[in-house]
Amino acid sequence: MKGNLLKLCTCTAIEVMTAIGVTGYLVYLGQPILALISTIVFAKLIIFHFIMDYYDKKTMKRSGLMKIKMTS
Numbered sequence: 506m507k508g509n510l511l512k513l514c515t516c517t518a519i520e521v522m523t524a525i526g527v528t529g530y531l532v533y534l535g536q537p538i539l540a541l542i543s544t545i546v547f548a549k550l551i552i553f554h555f556i557m558d559y560y561d562k563k564t565m566k567r568s569g570l571m572k573i574k575m576t577s
Contacts, residue, residue, distance in 0.1 A: 520551050 524547035531540035 517554060
């Protein structure tokens with residue numbers, strides 16, 4: 506559990522820092538439309554990451570429950 510939480514936080518932190526860096530650089534270059542597009546793309550990526558993590562946890566709980574029922 507602790508390893509998965511650390512993985513999630515590290516991966517999400519890298520995604521957020523990259524998004525801020527790319528968007529900030531595009532704003533600095535005077536490209537607000539490209540900055541907006543990159544913000545939308547990174548937001549979708551981060552949301553997708555959280556959704557997949559949620560479904561993985563849900564699947565792991567179900568498989569663990571099935572193992573307990575099969576052994577009893």
